[in-house]
Amino acid sequence: MAIGANLPHMRRARTQAGAAGAKCMSEYDYDLFTIGAGSGGVRASRIAAAHGARVAVAEEYRVGGTCVIRGCVPKKMLVYGAHFAEDLEDARHFGWDIPECHFDWIKLRDNVLGDVDRLNGIYTQTLENNKVEIFHERATITGPHEITLASGEKKTAKIILIATGARPLIPSCPGHEHGITSNEAFHLDALPKRILIAGAGYIANEFAGIFHQFGSKVTLINRSDQLLRGYDESMRDRLLQISLTKGIDFRFNADFRGIEKNADGSLTVAMTNHEPLEVDCVLFATGRVPNVEGLGLENVGVELDEKNAVRVDEYSKTNVDHIYAVGDVTNRVQLTPVAIREGHAFADTVFGGKPTTLDYGCIPSAVFSHPPIGAVGLTEAQARQKLGSVEIYTSDFRPMKNVLAQRNERSLYKMVCEGTTGKVVGLHMIGPDAPEIIQAAAIAVKAGLTKADFDATVAVHPTMSEELVLMK
Known part of the structure; x- marks a missing residue:
């Protein structure tokens, strides 16, 4: 009608x-x-x-x-390629006779x-x-x-x-022309043995994980003492801990002073508060x-x-x-x-004659670091500042695959709820498949569901995602 x-x-x-x-x-x-x-x-x-x-x-x-052309899609393909480094190693613990493997960057x-x-x-x-x-x-x-x-x-x-x-933003330091950005990273003729990545946002951390898994010695420098500004502090701390354990170096409170190209083609990077560093490649990931x-x-x-x-x-x-x-x-x-x-x-x-606006609230996001991060809604700090009364639920666990692979790396899930109503206002997770899980979970946060709604949902066992309905 x-x-x-x-x-x-x-x-x-x-x-x-x-x-x-x-x-x-x-x-x-x-x-x-x-x-x-x-x-x-x-x-x-x-x-x-x-x-x-x-x-x-x-x-x-x-x-x-x-x-x-030069962002999310080719980068995710490199992320897939990088994951095989640990997957092939882990496969031996699952009964597979894996010979020594050689990685072909050009291919x-x-x-x-x-x-x-x-x-x-x-x-x-x-x-x-x-x-x-x-x-x-x-x-x-x-x-x-x-x-x-x-x-x-x-x-x-x-x-x-x-x-x-x-x-990409390129810093104006002397010798900046010797550096590259994420645009050029997809076209390198060879993997650098030593790479310095400038920045601490999602692009910097993603390429840090990629190059590390491909065998490069990675040093990430940042002008402040924090990485992944805007993400929940617990996720940021866990990624830093895991990255350090893997062997990625971090230099905080480091501003560029300049880049000098040496006779052998290597680069010497001078920075504040730290000794100069010699590398083969400098990648700028300092914003866009x-x-x-x-x-x-x-x-x-x-x-x-x-x-x-x-x-x-x-x-x-x-x-x-x-x-x-x-x-x-x-x-x-x-x-x-x-x-x-x-x-x-x-x-x-x-x-179309249909006035339409976009709701910028509760936009889910992911960092395809190693391991990846998924997030939607308010961080714990944002919720405390905005709402005052909040309740925090977490699950800090070792994924089943990591246990059998004898890998000590732990995942962390956090649920941020409004204190009086139990409404879920933020979900944050770091661990395998976090970006895949957060997409479905974001629907629940966007819909205004409560912790009780999550608790009333039967878990799918054994999965990583079941931790969403088991958090304490």
Whole structure:
């Protein structure tokens, strides 16, 4: 009954939208021109096209963006490769006669890059199948509704979407040109015997685990005395403890003074509060900055915030009515699934007649360190500051596989609850498969379930995840 009652209104809306689209086409080359074909830009363009908009995308590098080409996807493949180092060793305790193994970096590197090529093709095909026109070149905003391509060709669009993402931040210390970033890490011609990783965020810790398992001597330095700022302190402490046990070195309160290249090709890194260190490679993982330079934003008066990111409202609109921005270039939450949701919400709002915003609360995240971390909601410290009364439940245990493999590494799960109601406001875990487990658990936290709801759920035994319903 309700659906039938809405049908005439929906037909009128589609007719009006069609008329508006026809008017738009008489004035502009496109309804939407997207600058940047990463996760957010591709989703926004595809959904806008599905709503009937005529869409074009400009991408100066490769379709797929940071995540697919030089981020999450190839990095996760390296993480898989790194895990075999311990898995092959552990297999001997499970009865497998494993000979001495040799790791071939070039083979893994080339296989990973080959799969990146495959994904680049799939993303390109997705846009083409949705009749989105692709320009494989840089685009600059040169007027209110005007975009100029690197070839000099000019295009006009009713709506312009900025989805140019972010890039690694490179410190300005002397000799910084001798370092690399995560972008170049996937293309190394050989594994470094000694690598220094600058930073203590998720990228730094992930690559620390990867290179360590591949046999490199890893030293991680950080300007403060903490790693993984923003994650629960218990998880951070446990990762540091495990990493030190594995043989990864940490130097805290260390600022770069400079990098000097030696005659034999090695690098000498000078830093505050510590002795200089000689390594074969320096990898900068010191944060990411929005890609806003050279876009012509100043030509149309698009405002940037104090961190040089594009300032937008809840609908991803800038201060200029016909210009929007999604993804890392806005520096709201720099996660691929968030960029995708923002792009989808933008397309539904502007071209689907369905105003949509994104809820940034309770966004789950993972660190693919070794072992990995999964988290959703408030940390213990955040909950105490925000709620006052909290109850903390934990499970500190040795996974069954580790017991038989004679590996002492322990996992830790923590549940943060509101003191008066028992509502679960945060879940944090470090251990095998933590990112896989946290996805399902995040649904429960998002839904506002309580510790009693978890306790009332029968455990799946024997599993790692059963600890979620057994915490004390």
